[in-house]
Amino acid sequence: MPIIEVENLSREFQVMESAGRFRRRRKAVHAVRGIDFTVEPGEAVGYIGANGAGKSTTIKMLTGVLVPSSGRVTVCGFNPVPQRKALARKIGVVFGQRSQLWWDLPLQDSYPILGAMHRMSEADWRPRFRELADQMDLGEFLSTPVRQLSLGQRMRGEVAAALLHRPELVILDEPTIGLDMISKEKLRQFLDAERRENGTTLLLTTHDMSDIQRLCQRVLVVDDGVIAYDGPLTGLVEVAGAVRTMVVDLATPVHSAALFSLPDGAVHQSIEADGIRHSVSFDPRRLSAATVLAAISSAAEVADLSLHEPDIEHLVRQLYGSARR
Amino acid sequence: MASPRVTRDPHARVTNLVLLKLLVSARLRSQLAYRGSFLSDVAGQVLLGVTEFVELYAIVHNVSTFGGMTLAQTLVVFGLASVAFALGDLLMGETDSMSETIRSGKLEVLLVRPLPVLLQLATSDFQLRRVGRLLFGAAALVVALLLADIQWDPAKILLATITPLAGAAIFCALFLGAGAMQFWILDGRQFANAFTYGGRYVASMPGAALFFPIQIFFTFVIPATLVAYAPSLVILDLDGPAGIPAWTGWLGLPAAVVLSGLMLLLWRAAIKKYTGAGG
Numbered sequence: 056m057p058i059i060e061v062e063n064l065s066r067e068f069q070v071m072e073s074a075g076r077f078r079r080r081r082k083a084v085h086a087v088r089g090i091d092f093t094v095e096p097g098e099a100v101g102y103i104g105a106n107g108a109g110k111s112t113t114i115k116m117l118t119g120v121l122v123p124s125s126g127r128v129t130v131c132g133f134n135p136v137p138q139r140k141a142l143a144r145k146i147g148v149v150f151g152q153r154s155q156l157w158w159d160l161p162l163q164d165s166y167p168i169l170g171a172m173h174r175m176s177e178a179d180w181r182p183r184f185r186e187l188a189d190q191m192d193l194g195e196f197l198s199t200p201v202r203q204l205s206l207g208q209r210m211r212g213e214v215a216a217a218l219l220h221r222p223e224l225v226i227l228d229e230p231t232i233g234l235d236m237i238s239k240e241k242l243r244q245f246l247d248a249e250r251r252e253n254g255t256t257l258l259l260t261t262h263d264m265s266d267i268q269r270l271c272q273r274v275l276v277v278d279d280g281v282i283a284y285d286g287p288l289t290g291l292v293e294v295a296g297a298v299r300t301m302v303v304d305l306a307t308p309v310h311s312a313a314l315f316s317l318p319d320g321a322v323h324q325s326i327e328a329d330g331i332r333h334s335v336s337f338d339p340r341r342l343s344a345a346t347v348l349a350a351i352s353s354a355a356e357v358a359d360l361s362l363h364e365p366d367i368e369h370l371v372r373q374l375y376g377s378a379r380r
Numbered sequence: 381m382a383s384p385r386v387t388r389d390p391h392a393r394v395t396n397l398v399l400l401k402l403l404v405s406a407r408l409r410s411q412l413a414y415r416g417s418f419l420s421d422v423a424g425q426v427l428l429g430v431t432e433f434v435e436l437y438a439i440v441h442n443v444s445t446f447g448g449m450t451l452a453q454t455l456v457v458f459g460l461a462s463v464a465f466a467l468g469d470l471l472m473g474e475t476d477s478m479s480e481t482i483r484s485g486k487l488e489v490l491l492v493r494p495l496p497v498l499l500q501l502a503t504s505d506f507q508l509r510r511v512g513r514l515l516f517g518a519a520a521l522v523v524a525l526l527l528a529d530i531q532w533d534p535a536k537i538l539l540a541t542i543t544p545l546a547g548a549a550i551f552c553a554l555f556l557g558a559g560a561m562q563f564w565i566l567d568g569r570q571f572a573n574a575f576t577y578g579g580r581y582v583a584s585m586p587g588a589a590l591f592f593p594i595q596i597f598f599t600f601v602i603p604a605t606l607v608a609y610a611p612s613l614v615i616l617d618l619d620g621p622a623g624i625p626a627w628t629g630w631l632g633l634p635a636a637v638v639l640s641g642l643m644l645l646l647w648r649a650a651i652k653k654y655t656g657a658g659g
Contacts, residue, residue: 066656120491122656136655143494155489159410168406171399172495178390200413 056132058224058256059094059117064126066112086112088280089126096223099250099257101271101288105371109280110260114228117258118148131223144173147217151229154209155216156201162212163197166219173220180219187215191245207238214242218249225249227259231266243269264364276371283371291370298336300324300363301347305331306356315354321347399495403503411508418508425512429462432584433520447586452527453616454586459521460608461584463544466514468551473510474501475559476576479566487654497651501559528616536615542633547583547607549636553643554579554602560643560650575602583607588621595623603635 066087074080087109094100104110115121116128119135119142128135131145148155156165170180188194191211196204204212210230217225225246231239247270249255261267267274267288274291276284284291308330309315312323315333320341324334337347344362351357392398411418433455440446440454449457474481481487481501490500521544530536558572565571582590582598587609590598598604605624613620614629 115488118492120488120655124656139491140494140496143492146492148492150485150489153485153489155493157406157410159413160406164406164409168402171394171402172493174394174494176391176394181390 057093057129058096058098058131059092059258060127060129061090061092061113061117062127063089063091064113064116064123064128065089066109066116066121066124085280087116087277090277090280090282092275092282092285094256094258096256097250097254098273099247099271100259101267101274102258102260102277103262103267103274103371104260104277104283108277108371110277111228113277114226114258114260118146118226119143144220145223147220147222147225149210149213149217149225149227149230151210151227151232154201154213156209156212158202159200161198162193162201162204165201165212165216169216169219175220183219183221184215187218190248191215191241207234210234210238210242211245214245218255221253222255224256224258227257229260229262231261231263239263239265246270264370268364278371298365299339299344300334300336301344301351302332302334302361302363303348303351303357304328304359305333306358309333309355315351317350318342318346321350400499400503403500407503408508422508422512425510426516429513429516429520432462433458436585447588447590447621448618449586449588449616450528452524452529453612453618455520455524456528456616457586457608457612458584459517459524460543460547460612461580462517463514463521464547464607465551465580465583466510466517467544467548468555470510470514471502471548472552472555472559474504475555475562476572477569478559478562479569482563482566482654491655498556498647530615531617539611539614539629543608543611546632546636549640550603550607550632551576551579553636553639556640556647557643560646563650563653579604579607583609585609587624590621590623592621592623595621599624599628603631603639606632606635 064087065085067083067085070082070084071079072082090109090113102110102113112121116123117130117135119130119139122136130142133142133145135142155169156162157168166180166184167177170177170184173180175183188197191214193208193211193215196208199208201209201212214227214230217227227246230246231242234242243266246257250257250270257270259266259270272287274284274286274288275282276291310326310330312326312333315323315335317323317335321335321337324336326333333351335347335351337344348357348360436446436454436458437451440449440451446454481490487497490497493500525540554576558568558576561572562568579598579602582604587595587599587605590605595605599606599610606628610620610624610626610628611632612618612629613624613626618626620626620628
């Protein structure tokens with residue numbers, strides 16, 4: 056049985072807009088328009104889309120914060136809004152921007168309270184807490200008040216809080232936003248292990264392509280309130296024709312792009328900084344980054360390089376553009 | 381580990397009482413985290429009580445009787461009202477800033493936990509500093525009851541016992557209603573304060589000093605005079621003014637029950653409004 060079932064789900068909001076100097080008119084805004092999808096237990100699904108595409112609205116309807124205008128939602132066998140409290144025991148929610156920890160207390164003090172809220176006895180939550188604290192390296196800042204934690208530390212604490220009651224489904228809204236590379240990676244490793252070992256289902260929204268690549272086998276793209284794509288990430292890249300970009304800084308200036316004998320599938324994009332910085336875009340399905348680098352190094356010494364993934368906003372725009380054409 | 385023990389037996393079931401204790405103690409420890417501001421808050425609350433009393437004293441001192449009451453009798457009303465308001469504020473004061481809770485998105489965090497939102501709000505703002513006001517009010521009440529030359533009988537003792545509790549319930553209901561209102565009027569904090577703090581102001585003065593229609597309004601619509609003034613009439617063997625006859629002194633508890641019921645319904649409607657049911 057699917058853990059999330061969404062059928063023809065819609066939500067509209069009434070917004071007041073001014074009409075004339077004093078009068079205001081009601082206007083219906085459709086945030087989500089008839090979406091359908093199901094998620095099976097143990098899946099990891101990335102839910103992506105531009106700002107205002109309907110991601111947050113969908114998440115609110117899944118967690119029981121918002122009633123759908125029409126359509127049907129079932130999460131863990133519950134109808135979210137009427138059965139909100141029963142559902143809350145089965146799911147864990149992480150809002151990237153809002154804390155569920157006790158702000159002025161040491162981090163470790165939040166867990167006994169959360170455990171009790173989920174009616175877990177100490178024998179039940181304590182071992183789980185130790186396991187989470189161990190896997191996410193919470194040890195060194197457990198006695199620090201939450202308000203003094205860095206964002207990365209706090210997010211690890213938030214994720215541990217959401218997972219304390221061993222939820223079947225974890226919904227994460229922008230969990231990596233604002234984190235440094237190391238914190239992001241730690242969080243991803245942990246979530247991936249959690250899913251593999253305990254079969255926890257993950258649904259996350261993100262703007263970070265690497266989150267999706269590292270965690271999700273499946274991507275849902277929402278655009279303007281409708282599902283624009285549902286399938287594996289590789290398929291999304293294929294549909295949208297995403298390219299990666301390699302930016303190299305050379306030891307000595309090269310002023311002509313023709314000096315590099317780039318393989319098929321790689322395109323020289325620009326020269327900056329008097330011939331020092333070159334960017335080359337390439338199709339990751341046909342070429343590896345190593346091949347492109349080898350071609351460049353054969354012409355000039357490479358001092359530094361960076362690789363840029365296609366960003367999600369860009370992918371979604373391309374995808375939607377190609378669907379409309 | 382410094383974290384609090386849930387129970388002595390690690391396998392014990394988590395009862396409502398255990399959970400409540402944990403929530404309240406977390407709140408209290410949060411406040412003690414800022415020791416300096418906590419102490420100044422307590423002092424501020426006591427000072428506020430003193431100021432209110434001085435205001436009342438100034439009036440009674442100059443007119444000899446205020447709404448037909450002597451200073452000691454006025455102090456009974458003031459003490460009862462202060463205790464009731466302090467208790468109500470202690471339990472439900474957080475709903476005062478409901479619009480901020482909604483705007484900051486904190487309400488969503490509360491909604492995805494397996495506990496009633498109201499319980500989480502009540503415990504999230506268990507403001508110990510408000511105890512300062514409660515202590516001052518209680519002291520004033522005890523002194524007043526001793527000074528006021530009361531002919532005690534069992535009925536009066538009963539009334540003097542239930543009145544602060546019924547009054548607290550009335551203020552809890554007013555705070556709850558004020559919080560619920562802010563779901564519709566997002567900038568409704570000032571408007572809501574008119575009922576809570578305005579109610580306190582009316583409750584702590586002799587009702588006979590009020591204009592007749594105002595007496596009716598604050599007795600039978602918003603039962604502020606039932607918090608302290610009307611029961612004081614019974615305890616002190618006084619006749620009330622036309623709008624607040626002495627028999628209303630026994631209406632505090634029923635009024636608290638009715639008002640709490642109505643405000644709980646309003647609160648449920650407010651949460652439903654937020655989640656968008658039927659709207």
